[in-house]
Amino acid sequence: MKVKNAEIVISAVKPAQYPVGHLPEIALAGRSNVGKSSFINKMLNRKNLARTSSKPGKTQTLNFYNIDDILHFVDVPGYGYARVSKTERAAWGKMIETYLTNREQLKAVVLIVDVRHKPTQDDIMMYDFLKHFGLSVIIIATKADKIPKGKWQKHLKIVKETLELEEGDEMILFSSETAQGKDTAWNAIKSFL
Numbered sequence: 001m002k003v004k005n006a007e008i009v010i011s012a013v014k015p016a017q018y019p020v021g022h023l024p025e026i027a028l029a030g031r032s033n034v035g036k037s038s039f040i041n042k043m044l045n046r047k048n049l050a051r052t053s054s055k056p057g058k059t060q061t062l063n064f065y066n067i068d069d070i071l072h073f074v075d076v077p078g079y080g081y082a083r084v085s086k087t088e089r090a091a092w093g094k095m096i097e098t099y100l101t102n103r104e105q106l107k108a109v110v111l112i113v114d115v116r117h118k119p120t121q122d123d124i125m126m127y128d129f130l131k132h133f134g135l136s137v138i139i140i141a142t143k144a145d146k147i148p149k150g151k152w153q154k155h156l157k158i159v160k161e162t163l164e165l166e167e168g169d170e171m172i173l174f175s176s177e178t179a180q181g182k183d184t185a186w187n188a189i190k191s192f193l
């Protein structure tokens, strides 16, 4: 997909702030600092639309991006950041649960993991949570450029087995550095629109 226009619509913390209308939505979730902003920017051909940072745990709002008036990307704040208080974590949980479980426009969730590492307990919990609510998930295994090609399959197998990936949930090897997997990721997303 050739994206012409992508812009932030709103940073929301509650349903009253979600955009009105019927554009289908694809949510993006992942552990803090996993490379979610880089994924979004690469998919949208933008350098800095979604903020990338070396300071994890910064984004605490649901950020809605309008893409060519065809769909919304909904950037969900990263999870698993240790230096967040219990109260903040609970508020985060409530906010994303409210969104993920009540949003009719939500078509699928892109769950981003780091292909170099075995998925964490938080990754597993997130995947299970999404499946519990019957959501379709696309796994993006990012940072492929950081491991040698010969090891890709072995790592993908570990991700798949650790998450106990359900049949029908696609897993795509990706790199924000090389744009590897970008077309495949767009095709997967488009299949839900």
Ligand SMILES: Nc1nc2c(ncn2[C@@H]2O[C@H](COP(=O)(O)OP(=O)(O)OP(=O)(O)O)[C@@H](O)[C@H]2O)c(=O)[nH]1
Pocket: 030, 031, 032, 033, 034, 035, 036, 037, 038, 039, 051, 052, 053, 054, 055, 056, 057, 058, 059, 077, 078, 142, 143, 144, 145, 146, 174, 175, 176, 177
């Ligand atoms: N080599 C390589 N580095 C990447 C890739 N994706 C992200 N990074 C780097 O990983 C770091 C974190 O990336 P971000 O995109 O900011 O991560 P994030 O998940 O949005 O982080 P939070 O907003 O804190 O949740 C940055 O230094 C990126 O440059 C990739 O595919 N390859």
